[in-house]
Every structure is written in structure tokens, then in C-alpha cells.
Amino acid sequence: MIENGEPGVARREEFRSFVEATIAPHAARFDREEKLDHDVIRKIAGAGYLTPWLPKKWGGEAMDMTVYGLLNEEVGYACAATRSLLTAHGMVAQAIHRCGSTSQRDRYLPLLSNGDRIAAFALSEPAVGSDAAHPELSAVPVTDGFRLQGTKTWITLGQIADLFLVLAQCEGEATAFIVDRRSEGLSVTPIAGMLGARGAMLATLDFDGCVVAADQVLARPGSGFSLVAATALDHGRYGVAWSCVGMIRACLDTATRYTSERSQFGAELSQHQLVRRIIADMLTGQHAADLLCRRAGTLREAGDPNAVMETIIAKYFASKAAMRAAVDAVQLLGANGCSDRYPVARILRDAKVMEIIEGSSEISQLSIAGHAYRQHPVGSGPPPAEST
Amino acid sequence: MPATIKGRVKSYFRRAMRRDDIDDDTDIFEAGVVDSLFAVQLVAFTEQEFGVVVEDDDLDLANFRSVNELAEFVTRKSALSQG
Numbered sequence: 001m002i003e004n005g006e007p008g009v010a011r012r013e014e015f016r017s018f019v020e021a022t023i024a025p026h027a028a029r030f031d032r033e034e035k036l037d038h039d040v041i042r043k044i045a046g047a048g049y050l051t052p053w054l055p056k057k058w059g060g061e062a063m064d065m066t067v068y069g070l071l072n073e074e075v076g077y078a079c080a081a082t083r084s085l086l087t088a089h090g091m092v093a094q095a096i097h098r099c100g101s102t103s104q105r106d107r108y109l110p111l112l113s114n115g116d117r118i119a120a121f122a123l124s125e126p127a128v129g130s131d132a133a134h135p136e137l138s139a140v141p142v143t144d145g146f147r148l149q150g151t152k153t154w155i156t157l158g159q160i161a162d163l164f165l166v167l168a169q170c171e172g173e174a175t176a177f178i179v180d181r182r183s184e185g186l187s188v189t190p191i192a193g194m195l196g197a198r199g200a201m202l203a204t205l206d207f208d209g210c211v212v213a214a215d216q217v218l219a220r221p222g223s224g225f226s227l228v229a230a231t232a233l234d235h236g237r238y239g240v241a242w243s244c245v246g247m248i249r250a251c252l253d254t255a256t257r258y259t260s261e262r263s264q265f266g267a268e269l270s271q272h273q274l275v276r277r278i279i280a281d282m283l284t285g286q287h288a289a290d291l292l293c294r295r296a297g298t299l300r301e302a303g304d305p306n307a308v309m310e311t312i313i314a315k316y317f318a319s320k321a322a323m324r325a326a327v328d329a330v331q332l333l334g335a336n337g338c339s340d341r342y343p344v345a346r347i348l349r350d351a352k353v354m355e356i357i358e359g360s361s362e363i364s365q366l367s368i369a370g371h372a373y374r375q376h377p378v379g380s381g382p383p384p385a386e387s388t
Numbered sequence: 389m390p391a392t393i394k395g396r397v398k399s400y401f402r403r404a405m406r407r408d409d410i411d412d413d414t415d416i417f418e419a420g421v422v423d424s425l426f427a428v429q430l431v432a433f434t435e436q437e438f439g440v441v442v443e444d445d446d447l448d449l450a451n452f453r454s455v456n457e458l459a460e461f462v463t464r465k466s467a468l469s470q471g
Contacts (some may be wrong), residue, residue, distance in 0.1 A: 098431075099447050101445075102444075218444075219444050220447060222449065223448060223449060225424060226428075226449055227427055227428065231428055234428055303432055303435060305404075305432040305436065307432065308425055308428050367425060374404065374405050376406065
């Protein structure tokens with residue numbers, strides 16, 4: 001690993017200590033009970049970890065994006081469900097920060113930064129997943145704002161969020177709204193029994209004539225997906241990618257320890273060549289994912305336009321690598337890996353979720369391939385053959 | 389290095405899309421040359437390249453959909469910040 005002299009070494013130690021004391025002891029319970037502790041959320045907020053990348057004027061510390069990545073890695077190492085708080089909440093804060101009016105920023109960002117309000121991003125619908133640019137939830141202009149009608153579902157933190165960023169179809173255009181949970185006509189139904197990230201407290205939101213004031217529109221009508229949602233998703237992908245680095249590291253730590261302590265056929269598992277091959281691939285995947293995340297982080301910090309695509313590449317690769325590492329870790333631990341005595345079974349279920357959220361692997365592949373074709377000029381014929 | 393705003397926008401469009409058939413008025417989103425993710429990339433380019441701040445009122449795809457639209461937007465913003 002590139003550790004020596006890297007910016008943020010001290011911060012990583014700070015994050016690790018916090019996670020070990022505050023989150024890790026509860027991760028298995030969060031998974032089992034399918035909910036996070038309010039006390040843990042309060043401590044994360046109190047440490048300033050909800051939106052540390054925000055400028056200081058809104059309660060953040062203008063944290064370097066690579067350092068923010070390390071925070072996601074450390075939380076993701078211990079508990080993917082808890083880390084989803086950073087993504088869901090952060091996506092809304094980022095959308096308001098980048099796309100909100102001055103009054104919207106002043107009103108919401110300090111509250112989101114200190115955790116007085118928890119936010120969730122309401123994008124998916126029963127019939128709308130990857131094609132999120134075309135929501136079916138409708139927003140009809142009325143005298144006192146807009147009337148929302150329809151359903152959002154699979155909303156991370158929906159069970160406890162105080163406000164939602166909701167994408168709706170308004171006069172034929174995707175438009176983003178900030179909606180207070182207490183709004184009349186909005187009802188929240190918890191979702192249980194998810195495969196992974198089980199503590200993320202998903203919910204379905206039913207909007208039945210829910211009226212939202214006109215000043216709750218975020219950015220211009222019509223820019224809801226291409227600018228607001230895309231900004232939020234771009235931010236979300238970055239945290240997910242880093243979380244996957246942490247998940248791979250957790251698999252690696254568990255697998256190396258287990259295979260060093262358990263013997264079969266008269267030798268430690270770690271001495272078997274097939275086991276070593278798996279460990280080698282796991283470590284290589286971790287390093288590669290880490291480097292892609294750092295590349296994305298550096299570009300994001302610089303405001304480089306290439307950061308968007310590099311973040312997609314990092315998330316795509318890291319989530320695939322996390323899934324492979326989790327499958328391999330379970331395999332190495334055998335029946336123990338399938339039990340709840342070790343974290344790898346939980347990580348395996350969580351890793352599958354990482355391949356789906358904030359743009360599935362397949363949607364990522366389409367974007368990455370489109371980028372590749374744009375980067376390579378199209379000629380009039382096949383590439384010239386090499387001379388023999 | 390292209391000196392004019394329009395020249396710099398054109399240069400970026402060429403670099404990012406590797407296409408020579410983009411007219412100054414081509415709507416890159418309508419034409420399917422880029423996907424919707426590119427809008428966020430264009431906002432970042434505009435801020436980084438020209439040092440202008442894209443405000444919430446500016447977040448309109450109309451400002452970013454062609455070389456001419458973006459060049460005009462940057463010119464407008466630059467004039468405002470200097471005025």
C-alpha cells in the first residue's frame with residue numbers, strides 16, 4: 001500500500017479509532033436488527049463526519065476529497081450499512097451545495113452538517129430504476145407550489161430521514177424537490193428483509209397530493225436529472241467506491257488471519273498454494289481499487305471534469321473487486337464463512353448491494369464504454385493490420 | 389493554445405468527444421454525442437477552465453448544450469464578474 005507520507009495518514013488513524021470504538025462493535029447487530037442506532041448517528045454527526053467536505057461557512061471543514069475517501073474506507077471496513085449514511089445524506093447535501101439557491105444553502109446545509117436533519121435521496125420508484133431520468137412521480141403546479149403524486153421506493157435511510165430530495169416529472173421535465181418528512185400527504189413505510197446493507201433502513205415513500213412550496217424546487221425545472229441527480233449520484237459513487245476498498249481490506253484481514261491459524265492436511269491453510277493464489281488476487285484487487293479511488297479523489301479535489309468518469313470507473317472496479325473478495329473470503333472460511341461468527345458473510349451480502357447502488361455495474365459499463373469510444377477516433381475502416 | 393472563449397470551448401468539446409463533426413450549434417445532448425452525465429462534467433470544466441462560478445440559476449442545460457451556447461454563457465458570466 002502507498003501509506004508512507006500520504007496526506008491524511010493522521011486522519012486515517014483518527015477515523016480508525018473512531019470506527020473501532022463507535023461503529024465496529026455494533027455492525028453485526030445493525031445487520032441482524034436491520035437498523036442503525038440513533039446514538040451512533042449522533043456520534044458520527046458530532047465528530048463532524050456527515051459532510052466534512054462542505055465549506056466551513058456551512059459547518060464542514062472543507063476536507064480534502066482523498067481524506068474523505070479514507071473516512072469512507074474506514075467506515076466501510078466496519079459496516080457498510082452505517083457508511084450508507086455518509087452516501088445518502090451526503091448526496092442530498094452535495095446537491096443542495098452545488099445546485100441550491102443561496103437561501104436553500106443557508107437554510108439546509110448547517111442543519112445537514114451538524115446532523116440536526118438527516119436527509120435521503122428519493123430517486124427509485126417501483127417501475128423506475130436505472131432509467132431514473134424518467135420518473136413517474138408527478139409534480140403538478142398549483143397555486144401554492146406543486147402537488148406531488150406517486151411513489152418512491154428503496155430509499156436508503158427513508159425510515160428516519162427528516163427531509164428528502166425527490167425527483168419528479170413536472171410538465172414533462174425531470175425536476176428536483178426538497179420535501180420535508182412532515183409534509184401532509186407523505187407517508188413512509190419501512191422495508192425489511194433486504195439482502196445486504198440491512199441496517200440502512202430503507203423505506204417506501206407514498207406521496208398522495210403532497211403539496212410542496214415553490215421555493216423547494218432545487219435548481220431549474222428540467223435540470224432535475226442531468227444536473228441535480230447526476231451531481232448527487234456522482235458524489236454517492238465516490239463514497240461507495242472507497243467503501244468497497246474498506247470491504248476488500250476487511251475480507252483480506254479476516255482471510256489471512258483465518259488461513260494462518262487453521263490447519264488442514266497437516267499444514268496451515270496459508271501454506272496451500274491455491275489459498276495463496278486467492279489471497280494474492282484479493283490484495284491486488286484492494287491495491288487497484290485503492291489507486292483508482294485516489295485518482296478519482298485527486299481529480300475531484302482539483303475540480304477536474306474528468307473526475308466524473310474516473311469516479312464511475314473506480315466505483316465499477318471497486319464494487320466488482322469487493323464482491324470477488326467477499327466470495328473468496330467466504331470460500332476460504334468454509335462453513336465458518338457462511339455463519340455469522342465472522343463478518344465475511346455480511347460483507348458478501350453488502351458487496352452485492354455495492355454493485356447495484358448509485359448506478360449498477362451494467363449502467364457503469366455503458367458509460368465507461370461510451371467514454372472509451374469517444375476517446376478513440378472512429379476511422380473509415382478496420383484498424384490497420386500489423387505487418388508480418 | 390486557443391485564446392478566445394469559443395476556441396477554448398471548442399477545443400474541450402473536441403478533446404472530450406473526439407469528434408470533428410460537431411458544429412458550433414450542435415446540441416450535443418439531443419444528438420446523443422454524450423450522455424446526461426456529461427452535463428456535470430461540463431459544469432466542472434466551465435468552472436475550472438474559466439474561473440467562473442456556476443450558480444443555481446445557471447444550472448440550465450440550455451447553457452451547456454452547444455459550443456455557441458456555452459461560449460455565450462461564459463462570456464456573459466465573465467462580463468458580470470468584471471462589471
